[in-house]
Amino acid sequence: MPRITSVEVVDVRFPTSLTRDGSDAMNKDGDYSAAYVVLHTDDADLSGHGFTFTIGRGNDLCAAAAAQRAEPLVGRRVDELVTDLGGIYRELQSDTQLRWLGPDKGVVHLALAAVMNAVWDLAARRAGKPLWRLLSEMSPVELVDAADLRYLSDVLTRDEAIALLAAKQAGRADRIAELEASGYPCYTTSAGWLGYSDDKLRRLCEEAVAAGYKHVKLKVGADLADDIRRCGIARDVIGPGGNLMIDANQVWDVPEAIEWVRALAAFDPLWIEEPTSPDDVLGHAAIRAAVAPIGVATGEHGMNRVLFKQLFQAGAIDFCQLDAARLGSVNEILAVYLLAARFGVPVCPHAGGVGLCELVQHLSVFDYVAVSASLENRVTEFVDHLHEHFVDPCIVRDGAYLLPTAAGYSAEMHRRSLAAYTFPTGTYWASRGASESVA
Amino acid sequence: MPRITSVEVVDVRFPTSLTRDGSDAMNKDGDYSAAYVVLHTDDADLSGHGFTFTIGRGNDLCAAAAAQRAEPLVGRRVDELVTDLGGIYRELQSDTQLRWLGPDKGVVHLALAAVMNAVWDLAARRAGKPLWRLLSEMSPVELVDAADLRYLSDVLTRDEAIALLAAKQAGRADRIAELEASGYPCYTTSAGWLGYSDDKLRRLCEEAVAAGYKHVKLKVGADLADDIRRCGIARDVIGPGGNLMIDANQVWDVPEAIEWVRALAAFDPLWIEEPTSPDDVLGHAAIRAAVAPIGVATGEHGMNRVLFKQLFQAGAIDFCQLDAARLGSVNEILAVYLLAARFGVPVCPHAGGVGLCELVQHLSVFDYVAVSASLENRVTEFVDHLHEHFVDPCIVRDGAYLLPTAAGYSAEMHRRSLAAYTFPTGTYWASRGASESVA
Numbered sequence: 001m002p003r004i005t006s007v008e009v010v011d012v013r014f015p016t017s018l019t020r021d022g023s024d025a026m027n028k029d030g031d032y033s034a035a036y037v038v039l040h041t042d043d044a045d046l047s048g049h050g051f052t053f054t055i056g057r058g059n060d061l062c063a064a065a066a067a068q069r070a071e072p073l074v075g076r077r078v079d080e081l082v083t084d085l086g087g088i089y090r091e092l093q094s095d096t097q098l099r100w101l102g103p104d105k106g107v108v109h110l111a112l113a114a115v116m117n118a119v120w121d122l123a124a125r126r127a128g129k130p131l132w133r134l135l136s137e138m139s140p141v142e143l144v145d146a147a148d149l150r151y152l153s154d155v156l157t158r159d160e161a162i163a164l165l166a167a168k169q170a171g172r173a174d175r176i177a178e179l180e181a182s183g184y185p186c187y188t189t190s191a192g193w194l195g196y197s198d199d200k201l202r203r204l205c206e207e208a209v210a211a212g213y214k215h216v217k218l219k220v221g222a223d224l225a226d227d228i229r230r231c232g233i234a235r236d237v238i239g240p241g242g243n244l245m246i247d248a249n250q251v252w253d254v255p256e257a258i259e260w261v262r263a264l265a266a267f268d269p270l271w272i273e274e275p276t277s278p279d280d281v282l283g284h285a286a287i288r289a290a291v292a293p294i295g296v297a298t299g300e301h302g303m304n305r306v307l308f309k310q311l312f313q314a315g316a317i318d319f320c321q322l323d324a325a326r327l328g329s330v331n332e333i334l335a336v337y338l339l340a341a342r343f344g345v346p347v348c349p350h351a352g353g354v355g356l357c358e359l360v361q362h363l364s365v366f367d368y369v370a371v372s373a374s375l376e377n378r379v380t381e382f383v384d385h386l387h388e389h390f391v392d393p394c395i396v397r398d399g400a401y402l403l404p405t406a407a408g409y410s411a412e413m414h415r416r417s418l419a420a421y422t423f424p425t426g427t428y429w430a431s432r433g434a435s436e437s438v439a
Numbered sequence: 440m441p442r443i444t445s446v447e448v449v450d451v452r453f454p455t456s457l458t459r460d461g462s463d464a465m466n467k468d469g470d471y472s473a474a475y476v477v478l479h480t481d482d483a484d485l486s487g488h489g490f491t492f493t494i495g496r497g498n499d500l501c502a503a504a505a506a507q508r509a510e511p512l513v514g515r516r517v518d519e520l521v522t523d524l525g526g527i528y529r530e531l532q533s534d535t536q537l538r539w540l541g542p543d544k545g546v547v548h549l550a551l552a553a554v555m556n557a558v559w560d561l562a563a564r565r566a567g568k569p570l571w572r573l574l575s576e577m578s579p580v581e582l583v584d585a586a587d588l589r590y591l592s593d594v595l596t597r598d599e600a601i602a603l604l605a606a607k608q609a610g611r612a613d614r615i616a617e618l619e620a621s622g623y624p625c626y627t628t629s630a631g632w633l634g635y636s637d638d639k640l641r642r643l644c645e646e647a648v649a650a651g652y653k654h655v656k657l658k659v660g661a662d663l664a665d666d667i668r669r670c671g672i673a674r675d676v677i678g679p680g681g682n683l684m685i686d687a688n689q690v691w692d693v694p695e696a697i698e699w700v701r702a703l704a705a706f707d708p709l710w711i712e713e714p715t716s717p718d719d720v721l722g723h724a725a726i727r728a729a730v731a732p733i734g735v736a737t738g739e740h741g742m743n744r745v746l747f748k749q750l751f752q753a754g755a756i757d758f759c760q761l762d763a764a765r766l767g768s769v770n771e772i773l774a775v776y777l778l779a780a781r782f783g784v785p786v787c788p789h790a791g792g793v794g795l796c797e798l799v800q801h802l803s804v805f806d807y808v809a810v811s812a813s814l815e816n817r818v819t820e821f822v823d824h825l826h827e828h829f830v831d832p833c834i835v836r837d838g839a840y841l842l843p844t845a846a847g848y849s850a851e852m853h854r855r856s857l858a859a860y861t862f863p864t865g866t867y868w869a870s871r872g873a874s875e876s877v878a
Contacts (some may be wrong), residue, residue, distance in 0.1 A: 301542065
């Protein structure tokens with residue numbers, strides 16, 4: 001009967017701003033970072049790993065908050081936690097004083113995600129299964145017990161959620177077999193960062209097509225003439241049958257979004273991603289109505305389930321891009337998947353950053369197996385960087401994630417990576433001079 | 440030409456959980472706290488003071504975030520800051536890495552509020568005026584330049600905002616004179632905390648009526664039978680002509696809110712406050728439609744201007760209860776006042792906590808003088824505790840805030856209070872044992 005003996009929290013930062021990987025119209029100089037949590041137990045072979053993702057400064061705030069969030073876990077029996085994953089989530093989430101700092105948003109919620117991601121990793125390891133399989137083998141009642149349905153009953157009651165999952169129980173094994181053969185479809189963002197030259201953009205688009213991708217995504221929103229030229233290059237490479245997505249990373253007000261997207265309509269984008277403030281449900285609905293048939297996608301900054309509920313209620317989005325490290329871990333993600341199924345909106349999770357690809361592959365597989373039972377209009381983001389820091393990195397072949405087979409949530413980082421990139425004391429940062437600012 | 444020489448950030452916590460002052464159905468055991476910021480200058484007689492308000496754990500996170508937010512201020516000339524209060528706000532707000540942790544919400548936004556509140560206090564002191572007068576003497580263009588209008592242009596353009604203020608320029612002096620004679624009307628929450636006995640509730644309601652208050656607010660939402668009994672006591676004391684408000688502090692889902700409020704309708708409440716998640720724009724709209732003519736009020740957890748824009752667009756609220764330490768200081772508060780005026784919704788600021796009364800008195804006076812020019816359906820919260828820690832405490836007489844006369848934003852705390860209540864090293868906490876948990 002192992003117990004949690006201690007919680008280790010690490011502020012890990014990678015100097016991605018040096019190469020402008022990840023650059024877009026809003027986020028010009030991110031140092032991709034993780035507030036990384038390890039739950040140690042008295043069984044040396046059993047630990048839980050989780051994180052939230054940030055882009056540099058303030059990662060220390062998330063790490064400090066995660067340490068506070070995780071305090072009640074020390075001393076708990078692992079088997080009690082993993083048999084009541086809804087209970088421990090609600091206990092940590094409802095801290096009566098930390099709640100004031102959200103509720104359910106910002107640093108304290110990112111920290112909850114980091115800690116509960118580690119708890120879910122621990123649960124899957126204890127069961128000896130990859131997380132997607134652990135979830136896919138839970139009953140509808142077990143899943144709904146784990147889901148955070150608070151504030152959702154006006155559109156989805158507990159009984160409706162159970163019925164929705166029960167209706168998809170038949171065929172789970174077939175769908176698992178199907179994905180084990182084909183993988184889960186993904187698209188690449190690696191080609192289209194705003195900081196890249198036209199030549200690099202063209203070469204990366206060509207490489208993406210050659211690698212089997214049917215979708216390519218470009219960052220837009222800094223300069224319209226540049227965007228027209230860059231969309232032309234991408235469309236030229238992928239041809240009329242390929243899917244082009246564009247991503248503005250929140251730079252526009254609503255009227256400007258409508259005008260700008262219409263100016264790019266000739267390139268036939270599948271979706272415009274993050275056209276405006278991530279909080280603006282009604283703004284997204286107005287943009288969607290104005291730019292149809294171009295779809296509207298958002299969610300990587302979708303702070304919690306109540307925001308997603310309203311995006312669905314208002315008919316504001318065509319694609320739900322939930323984030324595995326911003327929502328309150330699997331507990332809240334389950335709720336968003338259930339809401340998406342209730343409203344018939346496909347979920348195409350946000351990924352990239354640090355380790356997000358490792359997490360979302362589990363979620364997408366689970367969605368197909370147990371919730372939506374559909375691959376229509378679904379494609380999960382993939383960005384090809386920083387995977388070398390993970391013990392069980394995701395594997396993508398022919399434009400699809402191969403199903404993870406190791407036990408857990410694929411969230412564990414190599415000790416050598418932590419030793420190098422812990423901020424500011426790791427070997428990399430210490431040798432640069434920790435106080436030196438990163439351009 | 441004074442410069443900012445250093446930033447002092449203090450984690451101040453008061454042990455209010457001991458007496459259950461401030462107890463409600465959601466927040467049962469708050470230790471009212473402030474992440475307190477002092478901007479020191481090389482003029483010993485000039486400094487800026489600001490804070491954000493929390494209820495205990497996590498106040499250290501806000502303090503740490505405030506220190507990061509304030510870093511760019513060190514070395515700046517005071518006169519450059521105070522002549523471009525919009526510019527410095529946008530510079531601090533748009534930190535490209537900290538933005539990821541919101542945007543515009545949670546710990547990093549609370550920290551921005553603390554820092555920019557100190558900048559506004561500094562600006563008012565430099566001008567030798569109370570903040571309400573500094574604002575009331577700014578031109579429409581100056582006010583709009585300071586306001587954060589990003590993401591709002593679908594409902595309020597810059598030109599519309601200027602026109603709205605220009606239309607109210609006439610009569611400013613008369614309205615100032617009027618409030619200098621009468622004060623700004625307020626109501627008291629001190630009577631109705633959930634942790635108080637029926638006898639204490641009755642006595643406090645009687646005292647409120649005797650002190651000249653026309654409004655009394657009760658916390659509800661823990662137990663319906665209790666709420667019926669307590670509303671009966673309050674209505675009995677204030678009589679049919681008094682105003683009774685009820686406040687559920689976010690405990691209900693939407694259907695439960697409607698049912699519960701209807702069960703209290705016989706006591707003729709003026710408003711139901713925070714009936715559900717503060718993020719649920721469409722939920723508040725549904726509740727409002729279902730419980731009319733009882734009004735719906737929310738805003739103390741209203742995270743930013745984009746949320747308030749939508750509350751107004753959706754017709755979700757009858758009363759806007761913005762919070763002076765949660766919104767990004769005067770810059771964002773200006774935007775919400777402009778939106779409220781555009782949609783004709785009265786603003787009744789949230790107060791209480793630590794020092795919120797000291798801040799909101801300035802805002803309410805400014806609203807009447809320069810924005811709404813109306814007192815109809817407007818009443819500002821007042822809670823009678825912790826004022827003794829402030830150098831320039833608010834003064835309430837006959838149910839109205841008297842106009843502050845000292846220069847600044849009334850945000851400065853006594854050094855002796857900081858010495859006692861700094862957490863965990865102040866004399867109070869050190870003598871209790873800093874690690875001892877507060878029930």
